[in-house]
Each structure stands twice: as structure tokens, then as C-alpha cells.
Amino acid sequence: MVKRLRVGVLISGGGTNLQAILDACESGRLTAEVVFVGSDTPQAAGLERARRRGIPTFVVDYRAVTAAFRENPGAAALPADFRLEEIRAKQGLMGNTVDPARVDGFLVSRAMAEAALLAAMREIPYDLIALAGFMRTLTPYFIDRVNSDRASLRLMNIHPALLPAFPGTDGYGDTWRYGCKVAGCTVHFVDYGEDTGPIIGQRAFPIREEDTLETIRRRGLEQEWELYPECIQLFAEGRLRTERMVHELPGGRRFERSVVRIAPAA
Numbered sequence: 687m688v689k690r691l692r693v694g695v696l697i698s699g700g701g702t703n704l705q706a707i708l709d710a711c712e713s714g715r716l717t718a719e720v721v722f723v724g725s726d727t728p729q730a731a732g733l734e735r736a737r738r739r740g741i742p743t744f745v746v747d748y749r750a751v752t753a754a755f756r757e758n759p760g761a762a763a764l765p766a767d768f769r770l771e772e773i774r775a776k777q778g779l780m781g782n783t784v785d786p787a788r789v790d791g792f793l794v795s796r797a798m799a800e801a802a803l804l805a806a807m808r809e810i811p812y813d814l815i816a817l818a819g820f821m822r823t824l825t826p827y828f829i830d831r832v833n834s835d836r837a838s839l840r841l842m843n844i845h846p847a848l849l850p851a852f853p854g855t856d857g858y859g860d861t862w863r864y865g866c867k868v869a870g871c872t873v874h875f876v877d878y879g880e881d882t883g884p885i886i887g888q889r890a891f892p893i894r895e896e897d898t899l900e901t902i903r904r905r906g907l908e909q910e911w912e913l914y915p916e917c918i919q920l921f922a923e924g925r926l927r928t929e930r931m932v933h934e935l936p937g938g939r940r941f942e943r944s945v946v947r948i949a950p951a952a
């Protein structure tokens with residue numbers, strides 16, 4: 687008997703992936719329940735989907751937090767457990783050519799918003815956090831506090847491209863503009879980089895001559911609505927294991943990467 691997984695969902699927009707997760711919970715395809723829905727945007731339409739079902743919601747208005755920081759950086763009230771040097775060393779979101787003061791400003795303002803998210807999340811116990819169209823990059827400050835047990839990752843994301851191609855905010859758009867003949871979506875665990883974490887599942891579909899960005903987005907979302915609940919169910923069944931792989935390449939080079947192994951169904 688698989689115990690019901692407690693899933694917290696973070697969204698920024700319409701929440702059709704959230705809806706797919708809610709529907710899968712209701713139909714029994716997913717042995718889980720959504721215990722809260724959080725957002726960085728007060729107007730996120732997806733919040734209403736949660737409210738209609740009586741699921742607790744909260745908002746951390748990122749725009750307001752970062753605007754307040756820009757206006758008066760000196761007044762930033764940092765969380766007591768925030769260590770800038772440690773977060774700076776870990777982060778893989780901004781390259782090392784970026785002005786260090788800008789990197790620090792970004793990390794500090796994000797930590798303020800992330801501390802507020804974590805405070806809201808602490809109110810309700812969860813086993814997994816699913817990012818479902820949450821359009822903010824998360825820093826190591828947040829990621830480490832969700833993955834409190836380093837050995838078991840519990841922060842998942844869905845991305846609208848076949849990673850590692852086209853990370854960022856417009857996966858389907860980037861795929862289409864590049865002239866790809868195949869598009870897709872990816873569910874992965876979140877690590878310190880931008881959409882770089884261990885891959886759990888992917889779906890691909892052909893791009894036809896008559897396709898437009900609109901049709902690709904629509905078909906992509908339809909794939910996402912199936913893929914995300916499937917991946918969460920694998921997590922609920924305890925079938926996901928992350929393994930560090932080291933490959934020796936020609937020329938004495940090495941390639942190291944954490945990959946997800948999926949155990950067979952019991």
C-alpha cells in the first residue's frame with residue numbers, strides 16, 4: 687500500500703499543470719494530495735483552481751520584494767541563516783563574467799523572497815515540492831532548505847523543452863525558432879543550475895511543417911499534463927533513485943553527472 691504523498695505546488699500563471707495534478711489525485715492515478723499552492727504573483731489565475739478545492743494558498747509577491755530591495759538595498763532584512771559566500775559559491779544561475787555586485791544583489795533579494803516562501807511552506811508538512819510553471823529561478827538558499835536530507839531530492843520541475851536543450855523561460859518558443867523537428871518536455875529534480883538537474887522523464891513529439899508556435903505549445907502542454915503526474919507517481923512509489931555517474935572520455939577527460947534511476951514496479 688503506497689502512502690499518499692503530500693505535494694506542495696508552486697505556480698506563477700494559469701496552472702494547467704496544477705490542474706492535471708489535482709485531477710490525477712482525484713481520479714486515483716496519483717497516490718497523492720496537493721497540500722498547498724504557493725505563488726510569486728498575486729494575480730496567478732491558477733490560485734483560483736486551488737481555492738475552489740479548499741486547498742490552502744499563499745503568495746510571496748516577488749515583484750514587491752525585489753522592488754523594495756532595489757529602492758533601499760541597505761535595509762534588506764536577511765534571514766538569520768543566510769550565508770552569502772556559501773550561496774555565491776554554490777549558485778550556477780549566473781556565469782562568472784557577471785558583475786559580482788549584481789550577482790550578490792540578485793542572491794540577496796531572492797533570499798528575502800525565498801525566506802518568505804519557506805516560512806509559508808513550513809506551516810504545512812510536505813513530502814515533495816512540484817514547480818508547475820513557477821517562473822522564478824530558485825537559489826541554493828531555497829533548494830538546500832527543501833532538500834533538508836541531501837540524499838533525497840524532493841524539488842521537481844517541469845520544463846517545456848527536451849533538456850538540456852533550451853533551458854530558460856520560453857522552451858517551446860526557443861525550440862520552434864531554432865527550427866527543431868522534434869519538441870518536448872522534461873520533468874527533472876532541481877539543482878543549482880538553470881534547468882540542469884537530474885532528468886526523471888521526457889516526452890517528445892514531432893514538429894510538422896504546418897505547426898505554429900501556438901500548436902506546439904498546445905500539444906506540448908497536453909504532453910506535460912500526462913508526464914508530470916506520471917513522474918510524481920514514481921516518486922510516490924519510492925522508485926526514483928539518483929546515482930552519480932562518472933565516465934572516462936577520450937583524451938583523459940571525465941564526464942560526471944547525477945542521473946535518475948527508475949526502479950521497476952513492485
Ligand code: GAR
Binds near residue numbers: 698704855857
Ligand atoms: C508550462 O508549459 C511549463 O512547462 C512552463 O510554464 C508553463 C506553465 O503552464 N514552465 C517553465 O517554462 C519553467 N521554466 P501552466 O501554468 O498552465 O501549468
